[in-house]
Amino acid sequence: MTVFVSNDKVVLVAPPGEAAVLGPLDVGRLRAALRDAVVATADEEES
Template sequence: MSGRDEWSVGCRDLAGRRRDVTVFVSSDDKIVLVAPPGEAAVLGPLDVGRLRAALRDAVVVVAQHPE
């Protein structure tokens, strides 16, 4: 796996603090989303687009690794 198999998407928690949702590809080619610890992730429309793009990129990485 390359070092680019991880993406970070900015968001806010319920208190309005800046946080990140992380998307990465695990060693067994699963797509993993990590939300802020113990928090809800509040995404605006642009952030949702970025999350969608990160998920799409992760799927492409997984598809490139035959089982």
């Protein structure tokens, strides 16, 4: 799964037909990636 920012949106990309089964550590990493993406969009809006 990939998390990135496009314009003012956070985009999650997963391979077609794939499911994500996340353990606690993976959920924490996803949460951190989403938080970083949201912060990046906020920084872009302020610029």
